[in-house]
Structures are given as C-alpha cells and as structure tokens.
Amino acid sequence: MPSTGAAIDVVGVVTLTLALLLCLAGAFCVAYVLYFHHKVGKERRLVLRDFDSPWVVRIVLVGFSISWGLCELLRLPLLRRKGWLLHGLDFAWQANLCRFHVVSSIGFWEAGFFLTALFLVHWSLHSRPYFSRILNCRALTISVISCLPLFLLQLLVVVTSSSFQFQKAYNETNEGYGGILPSYFTRSFVEADNETDGHLALCTYPFFSVLLLALFGLVFVVLFCYLGLRMLHLAINRQLRTRIYVLLLVVGVFLPVHVLFLGISVRSKPGKPVHEILRFIGFLTLLLCTLVGEWILVVLPIGDALAVHFLFENRLQSYGTSPLETLGSSMAVFSSDDEVAPQVARQSFLGSHISSSEIDSELSNKEFALTFGRKLKGGFGTKLLP
Numbered sequence: 329m330p331s332t333g334a335a336i337d338v339v340g341v342v343t344l345t346l347a348l349l350l351c352l353a354g355a356f357c358v359a360y361v362l363y364f365h366h367k368v369g370k371e372r373r374l375v376l377r378d379f380d381s382p383w384v385v386r387i388v389l390v391g392f393s394i395s396w397g398l399c400e401l402l403r404l405p406l407l408r409r410k411g412w413l414l415h416g417l418d419f420a421w422q423a424n425l426c427r428f429h430v431v432s433s434i435g436f437w438e439a440g441f442f443l444t445a446l447f448l449v450h451w452s453l454h455s456r457p458y459f460s461r462i463l464n465c466r467a468l469t470i471s472v473i474s475c476l477p478l479f480l481l482q483l484l485v486v487v488t489s490s491s492f493q494f495q496k497a498y499n500e501t502n503e504g505y506g507g508i509l510p511s512y513f514t515r516s517f518v519e520a521d522n523e524t525d526g527h528l529a530l531c532t533y534p535f536f537s538v539l540l541l542a543l544f545g546l547v548f549v550v551l552f553c554y555l556g557l558r559m560l561h562l563a564i565n566r567q568l569r570t571r572i573y574v575l576l577l578v579v580g581v582f583l584p585v586h587v588l589f590l591g592i593s594v595r596s597k598p599g600k601p602v603h604e605i606l607r608f609i610g611f612l613t614l615l616l617c618t619l620v621g622e623w624i625l626v627v628l629p630i631g632d633a634l635a636v637h638f639l640f641e642n643r644l645q646s647y648g649t650s651p652l653e654t655l656g657s658s659m660a661v662f663s664s665d666d667e668v669a670p671q672v673a674r675q676s677f678l679g680s681h682i683s684s685s686e687i688d689s690e691l692s693n694k695e696f697a698l699t700f701g702r703k704l705k706g707g708f709g710t711k712l713l714p
Contacts, residue, residue, distance in 0.1 A: 339604045340406025346615060350397040353619060357390045357626050364630045379633045382451060384464035386626045388471060389444040393618040396437035400611055402429040403531035405599055419519070422529035426517035427486045429531055434541045434590075435482030438614065439475045442548050442583070445621050447471060449555050449575075453562070478544050485536045489514040510535075512594045520599050530598035538591045545587050552579055571624050578620045586613040 361383050368380040401407060402425050407414045414422060447467055489503065503511035513536055517529040556576040563569045593606035 335601045336599065336604050337406055337409075339601075339608050340404045343404060343608060343611060344401060344406065346612070347397040347400055350615060350618065351394050353622065354390045354394040354397075357622050358387055360627060360630060361386050361390075364634065367634075376633055376637060379629060382448065382464065382467070385444060385448060385451075385467050385471075388468055389441060389448065390622060390626065392437055392441035392444060393622060396433060396441060396614075396618070399429055399433045399437055402426070403433075403607070405528070405530055405604070408528050408530070419527050419529050423517045426529055426531035430516045430533060430537055431479065431482045431486055434533070434537060435479040436475050438541070439478045439544060440471060441618060441621070442552075442579075443474045444471045445579075445625060446548065446552055446555070448625050449552065449559070453555065453558060478540060481540050482537055485514065485534050485540070486516055489516070489534070518598050528599075532598045532603070533590055533594055535591070535594045538587065538594060542587045542591070545583050549580055549583060552576070571628065574620065575624050578617055582613040582617050586610050586617070589613070 365380050365383045368376050402414075406412060408422060409415060414425070417425070447470070451467075503515045504513050512532070512534070514534050515532060516534055516537075517531050520528045520530050522528075553576060556572055559572050560569060563572060587610075589606050589610035593603055593610065596603035596606065598604075
C-alpha cells in the first residue's frame with residue numbers, strides 16, 4: 329500500500345537525518361578534543377595535563393559512536409529502494425550487508441562505545457589519573473580486545489546460520505537450523521519482492537544475536553552502576569552529582585530499552601511499519617545514550633577546565649603572578665556550591681602571595697570547585713570525571 333511505503337520512508341529519512349547529525353556531533357567532539365590537546369601542548373599548561381591525558385581514549389569513544397551511526401544506515405529499506413544508494417547491488421550483496429550490519433553494529437561498535445565509556449569512568453576514580461602515551465595505547469588495546477568476545481559470538485551466529493551460503497536462490501525454511509527452531513532465531517535478512525524495487529534483502533536481527541547483546545548489557549549496566557555509585561560517594565558538589573545521576577539514568581534505562589525493542593522486532597516482518605518503528609525506537613534510545621555519554625564524558629570536562637583556567641589566569645595576572653603554575657597538582661573542574669569554592673581556592677594557591685581574604689572577595693561570587701588528582705596538604709579532593 330502506498331501509505332505503508334510512505335510511513336516506512338518517513339522512518340528511514342528520520343533515521344538517516346539523525347545518523348548524519350550524530351556524525352556531525354562526533355566531528356565536533358573530535359575537533360574539540362584536538363583543540364584542547366593542541367592548546368595544552370602548545371602553551372605547556374602542566375596543570376591541565378591530567379584533563380588532556382586521555383585524549384586518545386576520548387577520540388576512540390567518539391569514533392565508536394560515529395561508526396555505529398554510519399553502520400545503522402546499512403539496514404534501512406529506504407536505501408534499497410529504486411534510485412537510492414544500495415539499490416544497484418544484487419540480492420547476495422544486500423544479504424551480506426545485512427550480515428555485516430549485525431556483526432559490526434551490535435557485535436563491535438555498540439560494545440566498543442560502552443566499554444570505552446566504562447574505561448573513562450573507571451579512570452576518573454583513580455587518585456593519580458595522568459595518562460602517558462603508552463597508557464593511551466594500552467587503553468585503546470584493552471577496549472578493542474574487550475569487544476572481541478561479543479564480536480566473535482555474533483560472527484558465530486551469522487556464520488552457522490543455514491542460509492550463510494546460497495547460490496541463486498534463498499529459502500527461508502532453511503533458517504532455524506533446518507526448521508529445528510523458528511526462523512527468526514538465526515535469520516539476519518528476509519527476501520522481499522515488489523514491482524517497483526525488485527528483488528531485495530531486508531535486514532533484521534537474529535534472536536540469538538539479541539540474546540547475546542542482552543547478556544552483555546546486563547553485565548555492563550551492573551558494572552557501570554557500581555562505578556557510578558562510587559563516584560557519587562566522592563562527589564563534592566551538586567552539579568557533579570547531577571551529571572552522574574543523568575549518566576546513570578540514561579545508561580541504566582535506555583540500554584535495556586534498546587535491547588528490549590530489538591528483541592520485540594525480531595517477531596515482526598522487515599519492511600512492515602511495525603518492524604521499522606520498533607527498530608527506530610531501539611535506534612533512538614541508543615542514540616540518546618551516545619549523545620549524553622559524549623556530552624558528559626568528553627565535552628563538559630574540557631569546557632569546565634578551559635573556563636576555570638581562563639578565570640584564574642585573568643585573576644592571577646591582575647596580581648602579577650604566573651597563571652596556575654603555582655599548583656603542583658592537576659585539577660578537575662566542575663560548578664559547585666558557593667560554600668565549597670573559597671575553601672578549595674585557598675588550597676589551590678599554595679605558594680602564592682594572595683591572601684585568603686583577597687581570594688574570597690574575588691571568587692566567592694563564582695560557582696566553581698577544583699578537585700585535585702592527588703591529595704594536597706589538607707587531603708582535600710579526588711579527581712572524579714575525565
């Protein structure tokens with residue numbers, strides 16, 4: 329029916345638009361990280377070194393999200409219609425793209441993003457969080473290796489499917505290991521024919537693949553919530569606690585919802601409005617996870633560091649002292665309660681010639697807090713977020 333095809337096209341266009349916007353947001357995050365890294369290196373801002381040290385890991389996190397967004401485009405029926413990018417491929421190549429989408433999207437890109445985010449959160453809890461170039465390479469290696477078990481299991485599901493090899497004809501009755509199980513347990517695509525678009529392979533998820541993703545999600549959410557609760561115990565201000573709560577809420581709710589809707593969609597037929605809407609909701613929930621994760625773990629820490637760095641630089645230059653070089657420890661910056669800021673400011677200017685009363689009068693109306701990568705004389709503060 330024309331109305332059915334129009335509804336599917338609308339879902340496809342919206343998905344395509346959101347995926348491209350995700351790529352643009354990722355490009356902005358990468359540029360922001362590189363700008364901060366260049367600024368710290370060029371101006372030799374040693375006190376900002378801890379903020380910049382995981383710059384490779386941050387770029388990898390964003391890279392996983394961009395790759396996932398682009399990979400999601402491979403499953404869209406819209407791109408297989410006449411006049412679109414994938415219409416010129418024959419049925420076998422379209423089927424192979426569906427297999428590649430299953431293995432790479434939920435077997436590598438999604439897992440890689442969440443494991444890298446977990447690594448950044450775990451890093452933020454360390455009392456001495458400086459990352460050398462070797463540690464950045466080691467972190468990248470650990471993130472990739474951690475994705476391999478899920479990736480290999482997803483590949484095993486696709487390879488062992490009865491329809492993995494076919495010549496000119498595809499028979500869905502061979503799915504489910506020759507009819508032992510329902511076909512949706514192993515199929516990664518279905519065959520569709522219509523007068524307008526011809527012979528198409530429409531993508532879906534094998535139910536076994538969704539079960540593996542659900543198992544991964546369960547383990548990940550437990551670990552992530554555990555680290556998040558540890559961060560809450562160390563948080564020293566309201567805004568930091570708010571960020572942690574948002575991060576925990578988004579990951580703890582949207583990731584299970586994503587898996588749930590993918591699991592429900594396997595029973596419906598690809599190319600139908602119900603199936604595409606379920607897949608779109610699953611896509612939208614994970615899209616929100618990636619955007620919130622990038623914002624809290626990449627953009628906000630760098631923005632806070634730069635903002636308070638410039639604030640202190642301007643204040644200290646007015647007193648004729650070198651900006652921030654009096655600090656022997658690294659810092660992490662978050663907006664804070666007014667009652668915490670003067671106390672931390674006094675501890676942050678060890679060795680300077682500014683009196684406590686002068687600092688209080690200058691900075692008491694600013695909402696910020698500094699927490700240090702290692703303990704100072706007063707034992708105050710621990711670095712909490714990257």
